[in-house]
Amino acid sequence: QITLKESGPTLVKPTQTLTLTCTFSGFSLSTSGVGVHWIRQPPGKALEWLALVYWDDDKRYNPSLKSRLTIVKDTSKNQVVLTITNMDPVDTGTYYCAHTMGYNTGYNWFDPWGQGTLVTVSS
Amino acid sequence: QSVLTQPPSVSGSPGQRLTISCTGSSSNIGAGYTIHWYQQLPGTAPKLLIYGNSNRPSGVPDRFSGSKSGTSASLAITGLQAEDEADYYCLSYDSSLSAWVFGGGTKLTVL
Numbered sequence: 001q002i003t004l005k006e007s008g009p010t011l012v013k014p015t016q017t018l019t020l021t022c023t024f025s026g027f028s029l030s031t032s033g034v035g036v037h038w039i040r041q042p043p044g045k046a047l048e049w050l051a052l053v054y055w056d057d058d059k060r061y062n063p064s065l066k067s068r069l070t071i072v073k074d075t076s077k078n079q080v081v082l083t084i085t086n087m088d089p090v091d092t093g094t095y096y097c098a099h100t101m102g103y104n105t106g107y108n109w110f111d112p113w114g115q116g117t118l119v120t121v122s123s
Numbered sequence: 124q125s126v127l128t129q130p131p132s133v134s135g136s137p138g139q140r141l142t143i144s145c146t147g148s149s150s151n152i153g154a155g156y157t158i159h160w161y162q163q164l165p166g167t168a169p170k171l172l173i174y175g176n177s178n179r180p181s182g183v184p185d186r187f188s189g190s191k192s193g194t195s196a197s198l199a200i201t202g203l204q205a206e207d208e209a210d211y212y213c214l215s216y217d218s219s220l221s222a223w224v225f226g227g228g229t230k231l232t233v234l
Contacts, residue, residue: 096169111171
């Protein structure tokens, strides 16, 4: 059974850097074809894809946020870390990580998802 | 403005059939990339409902079905039940953006 869980601060100040950790079980990020996505959702709004790291350390970022995002995997700890710099109140929302599997980028789905962690950006 | 366009809301009575559309373009759905659908119950994480345009994961009732044609896709729900009240999102890949994109979400209300 695959499970993922997000962790990190619930409150950050504007301009600070947010560091979120996705800890997973039931799969390995050293297995060919496996990846972990990060997705966020502002309160009452739609989902937005942020970043992806594959088993081979290939990384993809949302172009609109690329300059602020860094995704890193730690295979030995079964963790994926996402950092977002220069946080702003508009970055407030629930942040999710999700498992993906497959070699053909663009054809694979996100499943399952973690429960999400709510991050508020406020001074 | 989402790259994939969904109606903000739909509603129906128990037992009815309804559909939720997801309209894209030649750089996502029209390019052949697959569509996936998610159900998000209030206060919970999205749950995979349909993958690869029309496939149901184990445990998803066959009341839910997906289809795709041209630059659009649809999620159909038959025999509507009160427990289906949730937000629904479509997901695909966009080659122009080199990014995964979600629809704006559709709130389904069971009358």
